[in-house]
Amino acid sequence: MIWIMLELATLGFLYDERLHGYDLRKRIAALTGHVRPIADGTLYPLLKRMEAAGLLTRELQPGQVAAPRHVLSLTATGRQALLDRLREPDELFVTDENRWFTLLAFLRHLDDPAAQAAVLRRRLTFLTQPASFFWDGDRPMRAADFDDPFRQGLFTIATATSRTELKWLRETLADLDG
Amino acid sequence: MIWIMLELATLGFLYDERLHGYDLRKRIAALTGHVRPIADGTLYPLLKRMEAAGLLTRELQPGQVAAPRHVLSLTATGRQALLDRLREPDELFVTDENRWFTLLAFLRHLDDPAAQAAVLRRRLTFLTQPASFFWDGDRPMRAADFDDPFRQGLFTIATATSRTELKWLRETLADLDG
DNA sequence: AGAAGATACCTTGCTACCGAGGTATCAAAG
DNA sequence: CTTTGATACCTCGGTAGCAAGGTATCTTCT
Numbered sequence: 001m002i003w004i005m006l007e008l009a010t011l012g013f014l015y016d017e018r019l020h021g022y023d024l025r026k027r028i029a030a031l032t033g034h035v036r037p038i039a040d041g042t043l044y045p046l047l048k049r050m051e052a053a054g055l056l057t058r059e060l061q062p063g064q065v066a067a068p069r070h071v072l073s074l075t076a077t078g079r080q081a082l083l084d085r086l087r088e089p090d091e092l093f094v095t096d097e098n099r100w101f102t103l104l105a106f107l108r109h110l111d112d113p114a115a116q117a118a119v120l121r122r123r124l125t126f127l128t129q130p131a132s133f134f135w136d137g138d139r140p141m142r143a144a145d146f147d148d149p150f151r152q153g154l155f156t157i158a159t160a161t162s163r164t165e166l167k168w169l170r171e172t173l174a175d176l177d178g
Numbered sequence: 179m180i181w182i183m184l185e186l187a188t189l190g191f192l193y194d195e196r197l198h199g200y201d202l203r204k205r206i207a208a209l210t211g212h213v214r215p216i217a218d219g220t221l222y223p224l225l226k227r228m229e230a231a232g233l234l235t236r237e238l239q240p241g242q243v244a245a246p247r248h249v250l251s252l253t254a255t256g257r258q259a260l261l262d263r264l265r266e267p268d269e270l271f272v273t274d275e276n277r278w279f280t281l282l283a284f285l286r287h288l289d290d291p292a293a294q295a296a297v298l299r300r301r302l303t304f305l306t307q308p309a310s311f312f313w314d315g316d317r318p319m320r321a322a323d324f325d326d327p328f329r330q331g332l333f334t335i336a337t338a339t340s341r342t343e344l345k346w347l348r349e350t351l352a353d354l355d356g
Numbered sequence: 357a358g359a360a361g362a363t364a365c366c367t368t369g370c371t372a373c374c375g376a377g378g379t380a381t382c383a384a385a386g
Numbered sequence: 387c388t389t390t391g392a393t394a395c396c397t398c399g400g401t402a403g404c405a406a407g408g409t410a411t412c413t414t415c416t
Contacts, residue, residue: 357416
């Protein structure tokens with residue numbers, strides 16, 4: 001299910017400008033690759049699948065710099081596909097931080113403040129759900145329940161992160177709604 | 179490469195106490211499942227592979243509650259495997275937040291402050307590397323370069339997160355070293 | 357008594373994913 | 387003038403991962 005994120009990133013980057021595969025690969029690497037590197041044995045087959053699905057076209061551009069490049073550009077179907085996926089993202093994009101960040105990177109393309117706000121609200125709902133990393137039966141365990149510094153750090157980092165993001169979400173929603 | 183995280187979580191949870199598969203599954207779901215649910219078609223085959231590798235044993239316990247359970251317990255090899263993986267985690271555990279959290283959850287089992295500190299230092303090194311989500315050629319782009327609120331949010335959240343974690347890392351390292 | 361829901365585990369088939377390896381061009385360094 | 391390194395893309399084989407479906411027990415609700 002990496003492809004679902006790579007596909008969104010590909011649609012997102014190509015929405016603005018035509019790119020060849022290698023360039024796309026480097027942009028994706030900057031966006032998500034420091035966390036989780038992607039093999040080109042993953043990306044190139046995906047591009048072929050996307051071409052087969054009618055989302056993009058490839059055009060051979062003989063070697064200007066080095067080896068010949070395949071310049072990629074989105075079809076009308078591809079452009080619509082990006083907007084559809086941004087408007088109603090798979091649940092994974094809401095819960096998984098890496099995918100959520102990928103979505104945020106391109107959400108501006110969805111040129112409709114109400115739809116953008118709806119997506120942010122899904123993330124808000126997710127983050128405000130009660131959750132814990134560890135349970136003692138039905139009881140959620142908190143940082144104070146542990147005497148090891150690493151699990152305490154886990155809670156410290158997680159709560160700080162979500163607090164920052166909640167603040168940003170609420171401010172941005174106020175702007176989008178107002 | 180999900181299995182590498184599931185395997186660590188399994189070794190980690192079983193290090194303390196014997197569990198049956200379903201219970202283990204629920205603990206893993208609490209730790210990482212809110213972000214990324216795991217299918218039992220993923221977990222059960224992994225447990226079999228781990229058994230085949232000599233990391234754990236299963237013992238059939240006839241139905242006390244419902245269907246008969248397979249109680250899992252680590253072998254000596256399994257206990258050692260946890261310590262080895264904690265001591266020298268794969269790079270993915272250092273860079274990917276989900277995997278890093280999984281590692282933090284069990285790092286206390288590595289009963290050696292110097293080795294624990296060494297792991298934290300790897301994370302510190304990673305977080306202090308210069309990084310950006312977007313590049314304009316060689317130039318890393320910053321929040322101020324974007325006028326869309328979503329990419330700005332991306333930077334806001336990412337920097338706040340890493341600041342909190344860096345503070346915790348430095349404090350904890352000072353404790354471990356001192 | 358029957359249905360529903362939780363517990364508990366399993367298999368099968370499709371496909372995505374990754375590592376490993378290969379091909380080729382061009383520039384810069386030695 | 388050869389090597390190194392970057393650019394640029396590709397294929398193949400093995401395996402992991404997932405959805406979908408199945409089986410069975412026990413409790414609780416109706």
